[in-house]
Amino acid sequence: MKQMIETKKAPAAIGPYSQAIKINNTVYLSGQIPLDPTSMILVEGDIVIQIKQVLENLREVAVASGGSLDHIVKLSVFLLDLSHLSFVNEMMTQYFKAPFPARTSIQVSALPKNAAVEIDAIMILA
Numbered sequence: 001m002k003q004m005i006e007t008k009k010a011p012a013a014i015g016p017y018s019q020a021i022k023i024n025n026t027v028y029l030s031g032q033i034p035l036d037p038t039s040m041i042l043v044e045g046d047i048v049i050q051i052k053q054v055l056e057n058l059r060e061v062a063v064a065s066g067g068s069l070d071h072i073v074k075l076s077v078f079l080l081d082l083s084h085l086s087f088v089n090e091m092m093t094q095y096f097k098a099p100f101p102a103r104t105s106i107q108v109s110a111l112p113k114n115a116a117v118e119i120d121a122i123m124i125l126a
């Protein structure tokens with residue numbers, strides 16, 4: 001049976017979807033953009049600040065799901081500019097440890113609210 005995950009420590013869904021859905025020991029975390037969870041406004045600053053906010057948002061949803069970033073097995077990274085992937089790599093070493101999650105990185109033409117980055121995740125709880 002699927003269980004909706006919701007936390008006020010991460011941005012509220014901006015459409016008809018859940019922050020995450022848990023089925024058995026698998027959690028599917030919806031894409032996070034660099035929204036401040038309190039103001040629901042995109043954080044200001046360079047791409048590193050935006051990536052950090054996205055990862056913080058993912059962390060909060062992971063915790064609300066009963067896990068942590070250590071439980072994430074797959075990330076999908078969507079960037080407006082694929083040249084920013086090096087910044088994603090840099091931030092991943094601060095938020096994840098080996099073995100790092102599997103990952104897909106894709107350049108897209110647009111993201112919600114004109115964000116520069118969006119990341120979703122799959123998490124397995126032991």
